[in-house]
Amino acid sequence: MIQGTFYIISAPSGAGKSLLLQRLLKEQLLRDIKLSISYTTRSIRPNETDGKDYFFVSKHTFKNMIAEDAFLEYAKVFGNYYGTSRESVKEILSSGIDVFLDIDWQGAKQIRTQFLLTCSIFVLPPSIQELARRLNRRAQDTEQVITQRMKQAIIEITHYSEYDYLIINDDLESALTDLKTIIYAQRLRVHNQKVRHNTLISKLLVV
Amino acid sequence: MIQGTFYIISAPSGAGKSLLLQRLLKEQLLRDIKLSISYTTRSIRPNETDGKDYFFVSKHTFKNMIAEDAFLEYAKVFGNYYGTSRESVKEILSSGIDVFLDIDWQGAKQIRTQFLLTCSIFVLPPSIQELARRLNRRAQDTEQVITQRMKQAIIEITHYSEYDYLIINDDLESALTDLKTIIYAQRLRVHNQKVRHNTLISKLLVV
Structure with a gap:
């Protein structure tokens, strides 16, 4: 049975990762x-759907899941928990489907220690000006909020070299081509091809 | 300065590797x-060009080169020496050009111990019937020669899983697409992108 590939994708806020994944x-x-859909304890927003954007659970449920080692990784951000369910990722992968996990560098690090065959991708904006422009565009935030967001983005960027691949998101179409190229190449990796062409290979070897 | 990637490509005879590389x-x-053009001590054939198909040298010259550690790998096949020059590969790579080395599993093994960042690709024929057909087509060989060639092919095949990538050469066009996909993905690897986008990355990090 073919196993799906476990993709990890990270980027500083403003790199255009969400649109690329969409x-x-x-x-x-x-x-x-x-x-991969994360579990969270934060409140659902009007435009969100439970089970699509997140699985929204109570703090009590989340803590029980932590105790049961149900998370591949989890983190507490601004008082809310976010976590990736071990079971749901494994279920998707074992049905031969690839999983994309949209996560920050700390989560990525936790995942890599548990899965040997992940494929991790980092996305960068094309320039510092463009990054600033994208972060500013977001809302009517105060300058302080924007500066804080910029700092966060830079911290994330310092970890780019821990990833297997790097995509520069200058133009969405070409970044998408890059991402697809990585996925197609991953499917040609010997451990994936070995399972896919198992019958052919055994026939070639028993001659 | 961008370093080229060192590609190693191997296949059993009859897999269609040469046409794919062409x-x-x-x-x-x-x-x-x-x-990469190999050095050899075998005689030049009428349809061959020195410096294009091989560098044709005397046994004396070849042995001197061995003594000077001039080869990344070399082997003696049917009384003739074949070897890959360390200097010429390094020169091409350091000018930012990718090198393809067409070599058997033993040579590939020798190369991997010396270069950490190689990308190795194995090519398989689509079926045992097709492999036999391609090996038979070659010339007016005796059955014994064909059987021997088939045995050699099977030995080579047993080493496929030592490679990074596996291409099944069923249809030449789609095998070529696979090969190009691997090359394009390799260029998106973080260690390659790091050099290519050095200026961008340093600007993003000093903010």
């Missing part, structure tokens, strides 16, 4: 990719 | 790829 999931030829 | 080298978008 586009990837719409690709007709890549139906066998799913985005 | 086609790759004709690709307009991949001008920055060269095939």
Whole structure:
């Protein structure tokens, strides 16, 4: 049985990662990719759907899940918990579907210690000006909030070299091509091809 | 300065590797790829060119080169020596050009111990029937020669899983697409992108 590939994707806020993932999931030829849905204890927002954007659970449930070692990784951000369910990722992978996990460098680090065959991708904006522009565009935030967000982005960027691949998101279409190239190449990796062409290989070897 | 990538490609005889490489080298978008030319002590054949097919040298010269540690790898096959020059590979790589080395599993093994960042690719025929057909087609060989060649092919195949990537050469066009996908993905590897986008990354990090 083919195992899906476990992709980890990280980026500083403002690099355009979410739009890139949205586009990837719409690709007709890549139906066998799913985005991992995290568990969270924060309140659901009006435009969100439970089970699509997040699994919204109570703090009590989340803490029970921690106690049961149900998370591949979890973190507490501004008083709310966020976590990736071990069971749901394994279930998707074992049905031969690739999982994309959209996560920060700390989560990525936790995942890499548990899964040997992850494929991790970092996305960067094309320039510091563009990064600042994208972070400013977001809302009517105070300068302080924007500066804080910029600092956070830079911290994330310092970890880019811990990843397998680096995509510069200058133009969305070409970043999407890059991402698809990485996925197609990953499928040609010997450990994936070995399972896919198992019958052929055994026939070639018993001659 | 960007370093080229050191590609190693192996296949059993009859997998169609040579044709695949010929086609790759004709690709307009991949001008920055060269095939490594081996040194050999065997006699030049009428259709061959010195410095294009091989560098043809005397046994004396070859042995001197061995003594000077001039080879990344070398082997003696049917009384003739074949070897890959350390200097010429390094020269191509340091000018930012990718090198393809067409070599058997033993040579590949020798190379991997010396270069950490190689990318190795194995090519398989689509079926045992097709392999036999391709080996038979070659010439007016005796059955004994064909059987011997088939045995050699199977030995080579047993080493496929030592490679990073596996291509099944069923259809030449799709095998070429696979090969190009691997090359493009390799260029997105973080250690390659790091050098290519050095200026951008340093600007993002000093903010």
